[in-house]
Amino acid sequence: MFDKFKNLANMQRQAKELQKELEKIIQTEEKRDWVVSVTGDQKIRYIKKDGEDMKELTDLINEAMKKVQKESAKKMMEMGGGLGGLLGGLK
Numbered sequence: 279m280f281d282k283f284k285n286l287a288n289m290q291r292q293a294k295e296l297q298k299e300l301e302k303i304i305q306t307e308e309k310r311d312w313v314v315s316v317t318g319d320q321k322i323r324y325i326k327k328d329g330e331d332m333k334e335l336t337d338l339i340n341e342a343m344k345k346v347q348k349e350s351a352k353k354m355m356e357m358g359g360g361l362g363g364l365l366g367g368l369k
Contacts, residue, residue: 322340
């Protein structure tokens, strides 16, 4: 029983470490008058048009992405997926 909790705590620690590493990955793309910068954890850092920061649009897209990710995770859990399904469950 203790091993299950130990394994779960270890998985949570690894997930947090992975999250921090993904946040460090940054990709910025430019096309015509647009500049978009995103992180490896799939958050938009900024969107600029003609040098003007479009923070409201950035926030709106990030909020929509957050909601979609939450619903996707919920659906995966309903279908028996999630980490437990991918890793064969904790026994």
